[in-house]
Amino acid sequence: MAPAAEAFDELVTANRILAREGVLDAFGHASIRHPDRPDRFYLSRARAPECIEAADLMEFTLDGAAIDPAGRKPYAERFIHGAVYEARPEVHAVVHSHSPSVIPFGVTGTMLRPVMHMCASMGTRVPIWDVRTNFGDTNLLVTDMKMARDLAAALGAGSAALMRGHGCVVAGRSLRETVFNAVYLELNADLQMKASALGDVTFLSDGEVAAVLRTRSSFTFERAWEFWCRRAGRPYDVRPMEGPLAEKA
Numbered sequence: 001m002a003p004a005a006e007a008f009d010e011l012v013t014a015n016r017i018l019a020r021e022g023v024l025d026a027f028g029h030a031s032i033r034h035p036d037r038p039d040r041f042y043l044s045r046a047r048a049p050e051c052i053e054a055a056d057l058m059e060f061t062l063d064g065a066a067i068d069p070a071g072r073k074p075y076a077e078r079f080i081h082g083a084v085y086e087a088r089p090e091v092h093a094v095v096h097s098h099s100p101s102v103i104p105f106g107v108t109g110t111m112l113r114p115v116m117h118m119c120a121s122m123g124t125r126v127p128i129w130d131v132r133t134n135f136g137d138t139n140l141l142v143t144d145m146k147m148a149r150d151l152a153a154a155l156g157a158g159s160a161a162l163m164r165g166h167g168c169v170v171a172g173r174s175l176r177e178t179v180f181n182a183v184y185l186e187l188n189a190d191l192q193m194k195a196s197a198l199g200d201v202t203f204l205s206d207g208e209v210a211a212v213l214r215t216r217s218s219f220t221f222e223r224a225w226e227f228w229c230r231r232a233g234r235p236y237d238v239r240p241m242e243g244p245l246a247e248k249a
């Protein structure tokens with residue numbers, strides 16, 4: 001398969017997985033940075049992720065301009081992706097979702113913190129971005145670069161930021177890692193709410209999070225990706241392993 005076709009196929013699979021796993025519903029989106037042009041990214045036309053096909057994928061500059069729209073309507077919030085790629089050269093995939101279990105944390109100010117080793121990639125401090133702070137009363141959507149850059153600044157060097165009354169943004173070094181982070185962010189939020197109802201919660205420490213991430217190889221992402229591909233009815237494309245434990249996996 002040609003590199004672009006392979007990247008498109010992977011992005012279609014990511015959308016189907018995120019829909020199947022309850023991170024995306026009819027709304028939200030996943031993108032990848034262009035493999036050969038770091039100043040561009042790929043994102044679907046405005047369509048529910050479960051329904052996306054390769055022909056829906058469009059190329060954008062980092063400021064959200066479509067290269068060849070061909071009559072396709074882009075997502076209003078495509079700027080989120082461009083601003084994160086602009087601010088973070090190492091990021092190669094971005095997910096914006098309305099991941100349901102994270103919403104309560106964005107509106108209460110209760111910090112979303114890691115309760116389980118699989119969720120360590122979120123870090124111990126997930127920032128909350130409130131659009132109202134700098135933009136007043138809006139419809140909550142991120143519809144231009146000024147808003148998107150403000151959100152990207154709140155994300156900082158992290159892998160996730162919550163968006164008050166709206167959802168979250170998740171970033172990673174690869175599409176498989178980013179999907180992994182988005183699925184486990186949703187799971188952590190659900191588990192944290194359940195644990196909090198039972199009593200005081202012992203969260204992972206900074207040192208534990210660092211240890212999990214230090215010893216994690218791409219095998220972790222591959223194992224999850226194969227499982228999620230099966231559940232989403234998509235073929236699994238094996239990737240060579242990378243990372244500290246690749247030889248032991």
Ligand SMILES: [Zn+2]
Binds near residue numbers: 096167
């Ligand atoms: Zn949104």
